[in-house]
Amino acid sequence: MMKKVELVFVPAPGFSHLVPTIEFAKRLIHQDGRFSITILIMKHLLEPNSITYLPSTAATEPCIKLIDLPQADPPSPDLSKYPETYFCTSIDNYKPHVKRVVAELVDQSLSNSSSVRIAGLVLDFFTVPMVEVGDEFGIPSYLFITASAAFLGLMLYLLARYNDRVDAELEDSGPEWAIPSFVLPKPLFIKEDGYAATMKLVKRFKDVKGIIVNTFMEMESYALNSFLDGETPPVYPVGPMVSLASGAHLSPNGVHYKHIMTWLDDQPASSVxxxxxxxxxxxxxxxxxxxxxxxxxxxxxxxxxxxxxxxxxxxxxxxxxxxxxxxxxRKAVIDGGSSFTSLGLLIEDMRTL
Structure with missing residues (x-):
């Protein structure tokens, strides 16, 4: 009997990271029922909206299991003056807890009675250093970018331009940075904090087996084609990841959600x-x-x-x-669409390990 395939997701503790991550997990198991997914939650770092949203996922998706990680040690108070570094360190301190859970899952997978094989870790931008956990157990890691392919391209450009120069800093002027359609995040220009923290994360991009992006070919074909350079890990556009139901869980009893939807239904078509x-x-x-x-x-x-x-x-x-x-x-995510096909290629890659 062919073993089921299990993936371990380690998303960053933010609503804008959790929702697309969970929607991606849902889409993956709906496209291939042989997958099961464990999502590790850093609950102590979550904001109220995220905590409210999570129970509905556990109740409606039997193939998705949520595990709340114990609270990690906080970073040194000395780092409080560096907010980006403090946040990244807060997440990095969860690494021992992630390692413990993965070890337990691996042990279960190797038992004679198990019919489940651990096929990979799915990390995101802020948890990509957890690739070390996957390496320790011989498990490949995949990076899920919840932002755009353009953002991924910017990060890879920084890596290529300032490779191994963590002590460098971005120039905030000059024609290279005259990008009318893209505002560079201000923390990138703070060498001791945002820039150093970002480069530490981006340097791990090349260590993953594949990069999953919440976009679709028709939206960002130019950016996606630029990754076919033989150096970037395979990129899989699988978006858009949209939760049509998550709004119902943002307020008690869904009262505000129902009020908003009633108002929208009363408006003329294409007027909002x-x-x-x-x-x-x-x-x-x-x-x-x-x-x-x-x-x-x-x-x-x-x-x-x-x-x-x-x-x-x-x-x-x-x-x-x-x-x-x-x-x-809409066409991208249905059978035969570009994202549906890309997800199929990703599934084939995960299942043939």
């Missing part, structure tokens, strides 16, 4: 624009549509309004292209 500022964004209290990342204004009110009008104008080229891309995203 959804603005997502990401987990790092916020709006000014004085409710202006100005995107903030920390203390920095990145996109001002008039720019947001201009972009919305371009999308909402009935015959605009932008509106037409957005509609086409939306249709492409």
């Amino acid at each position: 624009v959804f603005l997502s500022f990401g987990s790092m964004g916020s709006l000014t209290l004085e409710m202006k549509l100005e995107y903030r990342n920390g203390d920095d204004h990145l996109v001002l009110e008039d720019e947001v309004e201009k972009a919305i009008r371009c999308v909402m104008e009935g015959n605009s080229d932008v509106r037409r292209r957005v509609k086409e891309m939306g249709e492409s995203s």
Whole structure:
């Protein structure tokens, strides 16, 4: 009898990481029922939204098992002045707990009565140093990028440009960084903190067996094709990963969710624009549509309004292209679509180890 295949997911403790990770796990087991998945949760680092969201996953997906890891030792208080390094160290301190769980799963897999084979670890950007755990047990690791292929390309570019130069720092001027469509994260320009922490993570990208990205070929074909350089590990675009039900779990009894959905159902077709500022964004209290990342204004009110009008104008080229891309995203994940096919290749790679 062919053994079932088990994967161990180690996502970062953030809502924007957990949701796409769990949606990817669901899609994988739905496409191939021979998979089972264990997700290791750093519960003590989670925000309330994440804690509320998790129980629904455990209840509805019998092939997905959630394991809460014991609380890890906190980083030294001396690191508190370096927020990026402090966060990464907080996650890295969970490594012994991850190692213990993986060891138990490996022992179970090797037992005579077991019909399950541990096929790999699935890590994300902030947990990629856990590749050392996989190496210790002879288990390959895969990196799941919850962001875009463009973000992955930026990280690989930094690795190529500043390889092994952790003491270097980015120049904040010059034509190389004049990227109108991409705002570089401010922490990257802080050598002692954000830059050093990021480079420590990115250097492990080349140690994984494959890179999974929450995007699809039709959206980022240029970026994805650039990874076919013979040096980057195989890249598998499997997105978009969208949870259509997760909003129901963000408030007690789903009251706010139901109210929002009722209001949306009452609006004319194609009359509402959804603005997502990401987990790092916020709006000014004085409710202006100005995107903030920390203390920095990145996109001002008039720019947001201009972009919305371009999308909402009935015959605009932008509106037409957005509609086409939306249709492409739906086709990408169904049988025969680009992401469905890419996921199939990833599954074949995992099962033939």
